[in-house]
Amino acid sequence: MIPLGFLGFLRFFPLNGAITSLDLNVFGWTFLALGAVASAGGILFALPQANLKRLLAFSSVENMGVVAMGFGLSALIKAMNAGDSLASLCLAGALVHILNHAFLKGSLFLAAGSVLRQTGTLDQDRLGGLMKRMPFTGALFAVNSFALAGLPPMNGFLGELALYIGAFTVLKTGVPVLVAAGFLVVVVLSLTGALAAAAYAKALGSTFLGFPRSENAAQAVEAPRRMWLSQLALTILSIAMVPGSVFFIHIQTGGYKSQMLVAGAALGAVFIVFTVFLLMLRRFVCPRGKEKRTSLVWDCGYDEPTPRMAYTATAFTQPLADFFRPLLRSRRHLIAFKGDPAKPTDAAIAAETDDIAIRALWRPLFTKFARLFQRAHLLQNGSLHFYILIIHIAVLVLLVFALVS
Amino acid sequence: MNILSIILAAVLSPFFIGVVNQTKAFFAGRKGPGFFRLYFTIGKLLRKSRMLPENSTWIFDIAQSASLASVAVAVIIFPWTGGGGVSSFVPVAFFFYLLAAGRFLTVLGALDAGNAFEGMGSSREVQFSAFAEIVVFIVLGFLVFLSADTSLSGVLSGIRVEDWKDNVIPLVLVFLAFVAVFLSENCRVPFDDPETHLELTMIHEAMLLDVGGPDLAFALYGAALKFELLAAFLVMMVMPCFGSGWVHAAALFAGVGLISVAVGVIESVMARMRFLKSPQSLMGAALIAALAVLVFICF
Incomplete structure (x- = not known):
């Protein structure tokens, strides 16, 4: 549902239809600026979220930002007449990214729903270890989060790759405006990509890997088959989109630079083949009969590791969240311990990051409006006579207004 | 010839780590473990059985293999002989995304073991790599701008002697910025100490x-x-291309050897930075790279 807005924009600003270059410039820079802010900001806010669904929702903001940057770059290339196939490469990359994101994010949200149903919580600090307890949901979540982190060999990477190729090619043209736009896209995409990898490593790692950090997570069982079958269907669509994305972009651009995308997708397949080869090699070189043993996890020689010692989701993102603290405005609740300093049992720390748009824009705005309407409350005093008087006054005013004009 | 150079690169790589360690041993006045120590270590480890933490899942099981596979693909697409082959079709962004995929898998493997130290390490790793990624892509943007090519081999072999004459300052700045990334991504001093216990x-x-x-x-x-x-990426940024072939490959590997010695020297004369300083230094490197771009465009 989220990308529907883009459909509206494309209807009003047909990038391939008749439109003046001034309009294209305005459209391009607006989309580029909004896209850059949305993608970098979205992923920055996704990172420290403890709630799994909120993390995924902020990541949607990021992905829509990437799509908007693709649209903007495409419009600017059009405006500068720097090559139709280059413009359609960026546009096709953005469109393909919409499709890929829809499949991937849909599957991830369904998986989050399964987690909620089986454990009763979405707080990543209280989850963990679900891969053993919910193997199908976990495996599908792993594949999809790898793709949405924008990494090869999955489909989430290919749309971004098309954008990278477009942005780098734009740098080649040497037109100053386009060079600035290209650099903006490259820098924002690289920052977004790296932070998205961190956010999805956190989502997957703290929800499905490691130790269960609460009773609910420890007792969880696999969700009903129908719940993960729908995720499986979406994941299969995503895998089909690996060649599908290349094919779609190839058709849209008429084969422009498509050997690069084919190389990207094919080398992704080589990557998988290599992994399988190394796994087989490992089995082959290992001495027969004692391939693997299990042991306690290393905790400096301590032999009773508890889930309390594992890194939580909030702890994992703390260094990045701290670095961007002036932007994120995270709130920290520190409960200092009392009593014997040698036994700090009661100390606790929690961090929370709100949506800055809600806190700095919408909530103050709505409070102002609420206050304004409180004043208007004077008119609603419950007396029928007063209401009739108001109606009369209104009719009178309208009459005068109609007569004057 | 291309395949031979890839095999050579695959065989030589543990040797360069040996060069770093021997340089450090020389500075410390020790005899050192020898240039070929890593080959023996790898051989020994391959003959052992695996030990898995009892809580881990299949992610931990495949993490290291998949991580090595991603780096191996990156080795295959690298233009060791100066161009041609696959590398002229590979978009330059893909190369670094492969390395990022390998890092992502390592981080997941660490989180799967589920103890405090591995969580700590992976948390730091993703933080440093996020900043390193920005520097990498500003440098790449500069190189694409300079060489007017977007493929991996085109970007790397596009630097000519005239470029060094005309644009010394931006090239030096970009080189310095990439040195910071090189040290940080390979976990060397001053960003990380590979020998800490x-x-x-x-x-x-x-x-x-x-x-x-x-x-x-x-x-x-x-x-x-x-x-x-x-x-090798660092060397090719400096080395003006003198034709493809064995001469190029030989010069490249000699350059990598020199860089290994330099890393050994840096590690012998410097201590590791405080953790809080590392992201700041990487942001500094990003600014230096951006400055190089500005200098290049404006002058």
Whole structure:
């Protein structure tokens, strides 16, 4: 549902239809600026979220930002007449990214729903270890989060790759405006990509890997088959989109630079083949009969590791969240311990990051409006006579207004 | 010839780690473990059985193999002989996304073991790599702008002698910025100390605490390959292209050897930075790279 807005924009600003270059410039820079802010900001806010669904929702903001940057770059290339196939490469990359994101994010949200149903919580600090307890949901979540982190060999990477190729090619043209736009896209995409990898490593790692950090997570069982079958269907669509994305972009651009995308997708397949080869090699070189043993996890020689010692989701993102603290405005609740300093049992720390748009824009705005309407409350005093008087006054005013004009 | 050079790169990579360690031993007045120590270590580890933490899942099981596979693909697409082959079709962004995929897998493997130290290491790793990624792509943007090519081999072999005459300042700045990335991504001093033995001060090593046997061999070999790859990238940024072929490959490997010596010297004369300083230094490197771009465009 989220990308529907883009459909509206494309209807009003047909990038391939008749439109003046001034309009294209305005459209391009607006989309580029909004896209850059949305993608970098979205992923920055996704990172420290403890709630799994909120993390995924902020990541949607990021992905829509990437799509908007693709649209903007495409419009600017059009405006500068720097090559139709280059413009359609960026546009096709953005469109393909919409499709890929829809499949991937849909599957991830369904998986989050399964987690909620089986454990009763979405707080990543209280989850963990679900891969053993919910193997199908976990495996599908792993594949999809790898793709949405924008990494090869999955489909989430290919749309971004098309954008990278477009942005780098734009740098080649040497037109100053386009060079600035290209650099903006490259820098924002690289920052977004790296932070998205961190956010999805956190989502997957703290929800499905490691130790269960609460009773609910420890007792969880696999969700009903129908719940993960729908995720499986979406994941299969995503895998089909690996060649599908290349094919779609190839058709849209008429084969422009498509050997690069084919190389990207094919080398992704080589990557998988290599992994399988190394796994087989490992089995082959290992001495027969004692391939693997299990042991306690290393905790400096301590032999009773508890889930309390594992890194939580909030702890994992703390260094990045701290670095961007002036932007994120995270709130920290520190409960200092009392009593014997040698036994700090009661100390606790929690961090929370709100949506800055809600806190700095919408909530103050709505409070102002609420206050304004409180004043208007004077008119609603419950007396029928007063209401009739108001109606009369209104009719009178309208009459005068109609007569004057 | 291309395949031969790839095999040569694969075989030589542990040797360069040996060069770093021998340089450090020379500075410390020790005899050192020898240039070929890593080959023996890898051979020994491959013959051992694996030890898995009892809570881990299939992610931990495949993490090191998949991570090494991603670096191996990066080795295959690298233009060791100066151009041609696959590398002229590969978009330059893909190369670094492969390395990022390998890092993502290592981080997941570490989180799967589920202890405090591995969580700490992976948390630091993703933080540093996020900043390193920005520097990398500003540098790449500069190189694309300079060489007017977007493929991996085009970007790397596009620097000519005239470029060095005309644009010394931006090239030097970009080189310095990439040196910071090179040291940070390979977990060398001053960003990370590969020889530390305290879990709390580790970054990359902390993620490998529970990895053993063939998996550890893969991890060590992958680290050696990555060192060689990024060093070769660094060399090709400086080295004006003098034709393809064996001369180029030989010069490239000699350059990687020189960089290994330089890394050994840096590690002998410097201590590791405080953790809080590392992201700041990488942001500084990003600014230096951006400055190079501005200088290049404006003058």
